[in-house]
Amino acid sequence: MRDLHPSLVHHIVNVLGWPALRPLQESAIGPVLDGSDALLLAPTAGGKTEAAVFPLLSAMASANWTGLSVLYVCPLKALLNNLLPRLETYAAWTGRRAALWHGDTTQPRRRRILADPPDILLTTPESLESMLVSVKVEHRAFFRGLRAVVVDEVHAFAGDDRGWHLLAVLERLTRVAGRPVQRVGLSATVGNPADLLTWLQGSGAARRPGKVIAPEPGPASAPAVELDHVGSVENAAKVISALHRGEKRLVFCDSRRIVEQLGAALRALGVTTFLSHASLSLDERRRAEHAFAEARDCVIVATSTLELGLDVGDLDRVVQVNSPGSVASFLQRLGRTGRRPGTSRNCLLLALGHEDVLSTAALLLQWSRGFVEPVAPPPEPRHIVAQQLLALCLQEHQVGERLWPEWWDGLPPFGASAAPIVRHLVEQGYLDSDGGMLFIGPEAEKRFGRIHFRDLTAVFTAAPQFTVLNGRTEVGRTDPMLLTERVVGPRLLLLGGHSWRVTWIDWKRRRCFVEPADGGGRAGWIGAGTGLVSFELARAARDVLLGDDPPVAFTRRARAALVRARDDLGFTVHPGGSVISRSRSGDLRWWTWAGDRANATLKATLSGLADPVQRISGTYVRLREDLRPESWRTAIGELADHLVLPEVDERAMHGLKFSTALPRHLARATLAARLADLDHAAQALAEPHRFTTLT
Template sequence: MSSFVRLHPQLRHGIVNDLGWRSLRPVQELAVDAVLDGCNVVVLAPTAGGKTEASIFPVLSRILSEGLDPVAALYVCPIRALLNNVEERIRAYARMVGLDAFKWHGDVAATKKARFAREPAHLLLTTPESLEVMLISQKTSARNLFRQLSAVIVDEIHAFAGDDRGAHLVALLERLTHFCGRDLQRIGLSATVGNPEEIGAWFQGSSRRPFRLVDPPRPLAERNLLIDRVSDVADAAREAARLGQGKKSLIFVESRSQAERVAAAMAGRGVEVFVHHSAVSRADRQLAEAHFVAGTNTAIVCTSTMELGIDIGDLDLVIQVDAPSSVASLLQRMGRTGRRAGTRANCTFLCESPETLVQAVALLRLAERGWVESVRPVHAAAHVLAHQIMALVLQEGGISRHRVREWVASATPFHGLDEADVAELVDTMIARDILHEADGLLSLGVAGELRFGRKNFFELYAVFDAPQAMRVMHGNQDVGIVETAFVRAVLEKPGGGSFRLAGRSWQVGQVEWSKAVCRVTPAKAGRVPVWLGTPSMMSGAVCAEIKRTLAGDEQHAWLSDAAGAELRELREDYDGLVGEGETPLEDDGETIRWYTFAGGALNRLLASGLERVGAGEWTAGNWSLKRKGHVEVGAVREDVLRLAGLRWEEVAGGEANDAKLEEVSKFQRCLPERMARRLAVERLFDVEGVMAFAGRLRVPVVSRRGG
């Protein structure tokens, strides 16, 4: 029997008569049963696969059948843009059955929030950061607001599970459980990931509900794919403009600077072009999305900001300049097309180098085999616990150290911390005046108020301290952000200087250094900004597939003639460097390279190990390590073989110096030294991976001297 009949009659009537649906999709059928059976659920489906309805329909049915009062359910998204995107659809579903939904985030007017607090809706749409605001707000009674809460839906849960925002989110779920005193039903919506069961366990926390994975069989994806070779950015822009004529296309690139360069090179080529990345103002990003929905000859040049399921209407083509670093990103990007009935996913890769070409080939090979990266949740997030202790202090107006664990310890990210760890953390925060303890209650100390008080609290969610940046303003219009060092460099140009941002050129006018504001006027041309950031690191699995691709001879149907010829030449260049089970040293007489194909994180620690055994300084990439300065290759090989005897925990611990500790978390100063160092080691290095790698070394020497 179809699970449709289990839905509340009022909802069934609305689905048939208002929406005109005659059936549910398989993912929705399975999710309805799982939710109405009372399970916690993770729902897997591609972009536009019906995940939102798979969660909303059974939750609305529960609200109607059980007579739940507001706020009965939360719908949590990782970004505001996604909330804005689903708001109208979810509100329409709710109103279809006489209920309502309200969106709460930082852009929503205070008057609307106050009205909601007085007359709450059954469904609340929000982000984790806005939810935190509600929990610690002195204006909103979270206890009253959430006392009837019964279910929480988390959209794009894979985007949370592997980072600090996810640890923060599941800690919030435990605090909400504490408020309402019931076992909240937890429903996660996800794109395809390699370890959905593990994500489900991470999501479970204190809940005792059974868990069910909803992952219906899907037919093999039919895609129109092409990998082509271009000579440079200008060539990529010309081809992207040609392909995009009369169409709606997304052009993905791998950095903000590259987005600005490609957009500039596409100007005047017959396609309306917008830029979408994290340094562009929210207003300009929203403008790009709105123009795209209405346009017919439009392209958005974007970074990963357009990966998550923001609905921009029908899309004809995805173009990828070079290649993303993961299969997960590749699938998200390709999945933006082929959503209309009778259409296929359509993606063209324009690769500027042989290396990005073979990277694209390797990613597609993995995707065709159904492989995708796993997301690894943390289990001893002491820095996030420090954040939660301060949040509880603000929420409760002071809290006993002995009550901290009862509030949040059930959250999976804290399972690796015992009572002694929590006591040591609290003692450290007191000793550093971040916390103050009096009459058995913790409050913020002087240093805590200065650094982490209410005024500064909500800027602390990012994992890394943002580089010093300046807001770019054209009159009252927010254009975006550039780094302060870049503005200084521009001003050193004769007569001032100009730069590009948000797809336009700007002349620097007044710079208000104390306010970190750069005021600009339109210009005819300008240089592309450089933003600091962590280099793209590929996983060992992707690099291993690149090695297999270079070692093979298969010519894939999705390679253009030029790309196929390039791949054949590259395979010849790597002859002798991609033997199975081998990690050769290449000596060209000037430079020594060690080809590990182990991935960036592992190679970075190998470079530290080589320095530890006296092999000199090495630069780590994703495929290989390069030695600075040339020495006799036989001696280098002996040094490489000595890596098997290193104590890698000590190597990693030694590399986790104070600068790296501060880089890893804004809450590092809250942590005892051993916890801070352990955090840095976990974040920056793959100790287990390098131990396994160093234990099976076969290191031939390949000489390229004289050729």
């Protein structure tokens, strides 16, 4: 602590009452003060924010940084709202200021920030993009003092296209600032921390020092983890209502529909219940999170919106309905408990069906082995390249035809390899070219120009939803599917854990007016699934079927359900390789247990051997019924070196934002690369295959 600024040390000891810093915070001081890029790793509530901010505030005071010096970037607005009071306090200890800028920040507040910039600005990548392209922001003056960027929950960015967008924006900000900008990432445990740091460093990875800072955790008691099989959402509500009364419980569900159903069922049982998911209004979520933080005997039911470091007060219990999508996600959720002295980490997992017991046991088995998924950026983000080229031309008004790669300093894929995308943008009128300069063209104005190019700043395409209003109060948003399907009697919605009767629909403005109803509402959103099953989790499920048990507590119901799953699916696994089974009806399935992406790759590769009409499964590939073992062994011997990318459904192109700004074949190639798993498909082909006939 002695290397920190004296004013900070005084307040840490006398205001916070800390006699010493945590190991991560102590270890981070030297590298961050020296200006090195860093990745700070610790579990939830591990003190990562202070580990980054304390040395940056010390450098700010010692080196007399002026103007906006530090950006603190988060993936969630709610997390920024939660952090602001803490960072305002820390900054004030050294006579500095912190402020907040995101999509909900009012225009008067933004004008005050622009007129008198804070020392630390908490924001999102989308808001940074908006500042860079806005005619109201003199971005060179505003960002000229920028010295460092802190990226909170960096693993959440790196795993999807928001990460590519963030990296590209940081490269442009570095050029605007006119100096190297230090990058500090904060992350929960990941399987490949060195790779994540290199990714975060962007074009400067080869030039700037970087360090992963992850002190060994001290001894900790084993968490209390239990698996139960409940059979239905209603039964899950009964279990939650009966257990741990008088305690504060956080329940995670991986779909908004189940959140709504479980919330309604808990309220019907008289449990004080709050809800949080992305389709509820901001005010509704804030009310729920604040009330939950202040209450004791209550439950909050949430999707992953509460998985990250948002503070909802002291928790007693975490409950997970079905399996989360990854071990990393499970660790985040488990880490919400055990923060108070005298408490320990705990999680009760409630599986709704027999197959859910198997998938949950598989995840717990991988967790017990110490496995955590590596963070892998989505491959070939050509659509983000197109978005960045348009945003740069909007920012600079015009850019040299040969000079645009300099803005990303050689960072793949935003460098010279993007030339075909530039040519397409010019040919299709998204960009105009004149006198060796590129600038925004009429097609970009037409497709993205609405409301000052607001659509250009976000990298996701959200499914169209209707705003649900009770009088003038926004309840949330619902899928139009629920407003168009045939119903007998009144149309009832379930939102916020309450039933609502639809009174009027404004189709033009996408608004739906409702009034309270006694019950019977329905919830549903298109595309609300839990994602693709990975190779690692699919193989863990195979191991469970072969007899491996995770070292957690099983209820009698869960144990019976797992026995049943092994009885039902035991024929699909063999310790010596994979199984190809023929049913009595002739159905032929290759039980690869290789995950969705590998099986999609195998289906495309086995075009002459696989049934062309089948849904992709993480467990098997359906083969042609007339296939014989001899022809199978002959064919696959030649396929391992000739793997084919999966076919892309034309409808899937709509989910790839900015795909319209790409040549069709490049948009299709981007999606195909993201659906593929070539390595594990090759591994499945190389394994011994055992043919069986079911009797």
